[in-house]
Amino acid sequence: MGGRTRRRGDALLAVVHQAVLDELDEVGLGRLTMEGIARRAETAKTSLYRRWPSPEELLLDAIAAAFPVEVPSPAADDLRGDLIRALELMIEWSRHPTSRAVRAVLAERHRHPELVDALYSRVFEPAGRRFTATVLHHYAEVGQLDPGLITPVVEDIGEALVIKHAIDTGQEPTPQRLAEIVDQAILPAVHGSPTRR
Template sequence: MTSRRRGEALEQAILDAVWDEFREVGFTKLTMEGVAKRAGTSKPVLYRRWSSPVELMIACAASRVPRADSVPDSGTLRGDTIALLTLAHERMRIVGQTALLAMLAEVSRDPEARHVLIAGLVNEIARTLGETVYARAIKRGELAEEHLTEPLRRLPVDLLRNEFILFGNVTRERIEEMMDQVVLPALRARGASV
């Protein structure tokens, strides 16, 4: 007799099922029924937490964004940010430009889904940037809290996301250019010693 999954174990099984279903059928054919069947659960269980396949896919994608412990400490703000953006880009490529564009099209019609997308994807990467990369830079003296305006906190993530949406692939060289030509000059203009 197998025990019934609950809490984090059930959520992880559902998110894994979303990922497997997405990879097999694609974003436009992702259904609550297909995910429930693959996860070995019921649609009502899914609907208690997520209101649509879009929300399921956003939650799945968010669960795969880089976490703080996955960002190596290079010893510099530049190096740490490039490492984070490289990891984030790898995860974006796995989800795919087409799926990301489909999610954006879907959430453009639904303010609640838009909020979920921003909270789940954009804010997760920005949180890792702030709590890990910027925190290290502040501790090293490269940066002070007053140098970071809200737009500057998100700038590296926003640049990466926009490049990916427009072009589908962002090379390491392009990530370095974004840092050297946009992010670091913007921080220096605010007084940072990066």
């Protein structure tokens, strides 16, 4: 039997998303083209243009499709655990190809400022801006935290300390370090109290 299996819908979308990420890894943002993506995905370039006007738009779509959003405890009864899980989610995502894509886009901020703006407005903002921010705002909405204490600086604490640890050590933070970040930095900032063991 010859010929390729005709892919549609979600199956084709997954292949195209993977193709744009692989193409970005190989050629870089400045040389990303619909031709290269279509060739890698084994689909027609015209099919891509029917859905995305540019390779950058396709790349944003691929990043958005894989970008995670924290799901806090519905009862809002485990702030510490929810914050730790949010940082774990950040680390899990950091291993995904879309994390490399985000770093590639941010590294080209001076050449593609409009793409960076779109990354924030269409990917990060709908997902809650920062890891842990969704959790913090959820607890504020149900009256467990003072919303006035959840400032942009407080929203940044968890991400910033995870990234600093990775830069300083070349390794992902351990579960113990994540707990320390929550207990010693985030919870005191929102006037929470860590669970003592």
